[in-house]
Amino acid sequence: MKNMKKTIxxxxxxxxxxxxxxxxxxxxxLMGTFESxxxxxxxxxxxxxxxxxxxxxxxxxxxxxxxEGQRASVFITTADIENxxxxxxxxxxxxxxxxxxxxxFYIIEHDLRRRNKYSRSWENIIAHIEVVLPKKNLLDEVNxxxxxxxxxxxxxxxxxxxxxxxVSSSQIENIECEYFSFDAGIDNSMLNNIFCKKFKLDCSTxxxxxxxxxxxxxxVIDASTGELSIKNSxxxxxxxxxxxxxxxxxxxxGDVILNSGIxxxxxxxxxxNKINSFRHHGSTGEININNFECKNLDVxxxxxNTFYKNVKAEIAKIETSTALSVFENCELKNSYFDLSTxxxxxSGLLKGETEIHPSTGSVNFLILDSEKNYFVEVIDxxxxxxxxxxxxxxxxxxxxxxxKISIYKSNCKFDLNFKK
Numbered sequence: 001m002k003n004m005k006k007t008i009x010x011x012x013x014x015x016x017x018x019x020x021x022x023x024x025x026x027x028x029x030l031m032g033t034f035e036s037x038x039x040x041x042x043x044x045x046x047x048x049x050x051x052x053x054x055x056x057x058x059x060x061x062x063x064x065x066x067x068e069g070q071r072a073s074v075f076i077t078t079a080d081i082e083n084x085x086x087x088x089x090x091x092x093x094x095x096x097x098x099x100x101x102x103x104x105f106y107i108i109e110h111d112l113r114r115r116n117k118y119s120r121s122w123e124n125i126i127a128h129i130e131v132v133l134p135k136k137n138l139l140d141e142v143n144x145x146x147x148x149x150x151x152x153x154x155x156x157x158x159x160x161x162x163x164x165x166x167v168s169s170s171q172i173e174n175i176e177c178e179y180f181s182f183d184a185g186i187d188n189s190m191l192n193n194i195f196c197k198k199f200k201l202d203c204s205t206x207x208x209x210x211x212x213x214x215x216x217x218x219x220v221i222d223a224s225t226g227e228l229s230i231k232n233s234x235x236x237x238x239x240x241x242x243x244x245x246x247x248x249x250x251x252x253x254g255d256v257i258l259n260s261g262i263x264x265x266x267x268x269x270x271x272x273n274k275i276n277s278f279r280h281h282g283s284t285g286e287i288n289i290n291n292f293e294c295k296n297l298d299v300x301x302x303x304x305n306t307f308y309k310n311v312k313a314e315i316a317k318i319e320t321s322t323a324l325s326v327f328e329n330c331e332l333k334n335s336y337f338d339l340s341t342x343x344x345x346x347s348g349l350l351k352g353e354t355e356i357h358p359s360t361g362s363v364n365f366l367i368l369d370s371e372k373n374y375f376v377e378v379i380d381x382x383x384x385x386x387x388x389x390x391x392x393x394x395x396x397x398x399x400x401x402x403x404k405i406s407i408y409k410s411n412c413k414f415d416l417n418f419k420k
Contacts, residue, residue, distance in 0.1 A: 072127035073149035090127030371418040
């Protein structure tokens with residue numbers, strides 16, 4: 001019920017935000033941002049199409065940059081220069097504010113067209129803002145708010161970087177900072193070569209592709225209905241809350257929190273072995289998680305089919321639900337299984353002491369070890385259908401065996417087998 005309420009809330013928020021965008025931006029504005037050939041002759045700002053506003057900052061010690069876009073595309077990069085250089089095309093002077101306040105530099109675009117003016121297809125605003133920063137300067141903060149056109153940022157070093165995407169696509173690459181925050185817009189985004197200590201990502205309806213994202217301290221991701229794809233990346237202490245599709249190929253470390261969503265999730269961790277705790281709360285979407293080791297594994301599943309493969313844990317707590325749960329080639333120590341009505345299939349090793357509390361679902365455990373290394377105890381005197389593939393009775397094996405499995409009877413079909 002909690003997951004259902006959360007899902008309904010997500011969709012409600014998304015619908016409200018999208019409706020708000022549409023109320024502020026007419027249909028032709030949205031469509032105009034995707035045109036490859038932008039003809040300024042029929043643009044709303046056509047009379048200023050050739051107007052250029054350009055200049056250089058007077059202060060080479062600027063520490064904070066703020067760019068506020070509305071309708072113009074925004075491009076920010078660095079070069080071997082002494083002062084900030086800027087160039088703005090297609091807008092009148094009164095639609096742009098450029099100011100220097102102490103060590104803070106601002107470029108603010110004002111919306112040229114009245115929000116309540118009816119727009120025709122030839123009245124898109126076509127403009128461009130370009131800012132070049134000194135490569136040698138380490139900035140304290142860079143703030144960029146994009147509008148309805150494309151955003152491109154590259155080769156920036158700063159202590160803090162905060163970016164808010166707009167309606168159109170965003171491309172961000174070659175970033176070094178201590179704190180990076182990206183609030184993605186409703187179109188697609190691409191991030192490449194991002195190196196930071198703290199990372200925060202809020203995704204909306206657009207798809208996001210990320211490659212080579214290296215996060216040293218903590219990574220916080222809140223992903224909505226779009227698809228988020230991340231590869232060749234490293235996350236320390238990731239806190240991931242998903243609704244949309246999610247694909248990750250890289251490494252986790254530290255304490256992992258994963259709330260999987262209503263769509264498919266695929267995570268390949270490439271034998272990550274520096275994970276302290278891995279806490280996973282499932283939802284309705286299918287999830288596949290492969291190839292990692294951790295000290296503490298805590299899995300609480302819902303109605304989505306779940307597949308874990310090649311996982312090792314020193315302590316494990318597994319709670320299943322009504323769906324299929326598969327643990328393939330896993331090695332779990334001191335484990336506790338609280339099983340529900342869904343089917344569970346386990347293959348691998350159960351080391352130390354293991355408790356299994358089945359319900360009415362089908363249970364199948366294949367231990368990839370000799371039965372001589374296990375003492376099996378069946379607790380409670382009810383009579384479920386058991387097929388343990390060993391001698392009858394409530395116990396099997398030597399009590400001083402290296403590993404112990406305690407099975408609490410319930411009304412289910414329980415298969416326990418050993419690979420000799």
